[in-house]
Amino acid sequence: MTARSKFRARSVEFLTTILFCCSAVAQDQKLTAREVIARIQQQVGVPWQSDTVDTFKAGNPETVVTGIAVTMMATLDVLQRAAASGDNLIITHEPTFFDHLDISAQLPEKENDPVLRAKRDFIEKRHLVVWRFHDHWHARRPDGIEAGMVHALGWQKFEDANDPYLFTIPDTTLEKLVADIRSKLGIRVVRVVGDPNLHITKLAMAPGASGFTHHAEALGKPGVQSLVIGEAREWETVEYVADAVTEGKQKSLIILGHIPSEQAGMEECTRWLKTFVSEVPVEFVASKEPFWSPQP
Numbered sequence: 001m002t003a004r005s006k007f008r009a010r011s012v013e014f015l016t017t018i019l020f021c022c023s024a025v026a027q028d029q030k031l032t033a034r035e036v037i038a039r040i041q042q043q044v045g046v047p048w049q050s051d052t053v054d055t056f057k058a059g060n061p062e063t064v065v066t067g068i069a070v071t072m073m074a075t076l077d078v079l080q081r082a083a084a085s086g087d088n089l090i091i092t093h094e095p096t097f098f099d100h101l102d103i104s105a106q107l108p109e110k111e112n113d114p115v116l117r118a119k120r121d122f123i124e125k126r127h128l129v130v131w132r133f134h135d136h137w138h139a140r141r142p143d144g145i146e147a148g149m150v151h152a153l154g155w156q157k158f159e160d161a162n163d164p165y166l167f168t169i170p171d172t173t174l175e176k177l178v179a180d181i182r183s184k185l186g187i188r189v190v191r192v193v194g195d196p197n198l199h200i201t202k203l204a205m206a207p208g209a210s211g212f213t214h215h216a217e218a219l220g221k222p223g224v225q226s227l228v229i230g231e232a233r234e235w236e237t238v239e240y241v242a243d244a245v246t247e248g249k250q251k252s253l254i255i256l257g258h259i260p261s262e263q264a265g266m267e268e269c270t271r272w273l274k275t276f277v278s279e280v281p282v283e284f285v286a287s288k289e290p291f292w293s294p295q296p
Contacts, residue, residue: 031279033089033129034061036068043276046139054136057095057102058120059129065089065280070270072263072287074130076119082285083126090130090285091273093137093145093266094258102132137269144272145207145265152264153184165205166221174198174226174252181228187260189291193241194252200225207261212236219244219251226252230261259287 033056041048057074067089069082074092082090095102097116107113123130137144142164150156150164160166172180175196182190203226204218210229215237219227232238237253244251263286270284 029279030064031277032061033059033063033065033131036065036089036277037061037131039276040133040273041136043272044136044140046136046141049135052135053095053101054132054134057092057097057130057132058123059127061129063088063127063129065129067281067283068273068277069283069285070266070273071285072259072266075287076122078285078287079119079122079126079128079130083122083128085283085285087281087283087285088126088128090128091133091269092130093132093134093262093269095132096130133269137265143265144269145262146205148265148268149205149207149262151268153181163221165218166202166224167205168202169200171199171201174200174254177203177226178254181254181256185256185260185264187256188289189257189293191255192253193238193255194226194245198225198250198252200252202226203228206230207265208258212240216240225250226254228254228256228261230256230258257289257291260289263287 037056065088067082067085067087068091069078069085069087069089070091071078071082072092073094074090074096078092079090082088097104097119099106104110104113104116107116111117122128140147146164150159155167155169158167158169160168169177173196174192174194177200178190178192181187202223204221204224205228206214206218208230209232212233215227215229215232218224219241227237227241229237232253232255238255241251241253267284267286270282274282
């Protein structure tokens, strides 16, 4: 073997050793749930608030993460599917334990409630960690939830330059608009108030449960003929729009349900999270729409 051949052979051996060592180091890297959340806090782009619901809800933050499941709502079904996929850190937008603050005070049996207890037991037995990402994802500009919903609906080019919740769309009827939204978001049950033949060119969107004051303000903006929301109290926004329709005003209301109205925003969060977490798998686990309607 010539000197040059020996040099090449040793170079290949050296590079192989380096690559093996780098691979071994990468495999040995352990990322805890607390470290993942610290990265989110650094990357989210808004000051982190102390008064927030964005906190750990269950599990040990020092748990080594094997996979991350991002979801709209950490239902038991979502937790089961995440665990089956090997994900032990669940990042959820909405509460896990049926209350905005994830406390049991409203339940008659408090922590002994059988539904609550069964869910907690599953989390504990599977060594899952649940963390909520609500306030700061909404606080981003653009709002992370709203950005995901606009992307899913394909409304980017219709968005108002001064108000990201207002849209000017090609002329369509209320019935056709609802059908298009339902198809794009894959919703089983959509509830609508208004004339199916009402022509829509301007609409407002208010994902989730932003409340009657916000709904009324959106409906009162010049030219708005329809408001797309997640949910509302039926004696407030629903009654208001129903009365407006009876009065002959060109108004309508499209109720998607809370989960469908924000779900694409957490799919957007999954894409964002993958840009700075690469050590473990990150996947979006969709929350199933809870409602269904019997066939007529």
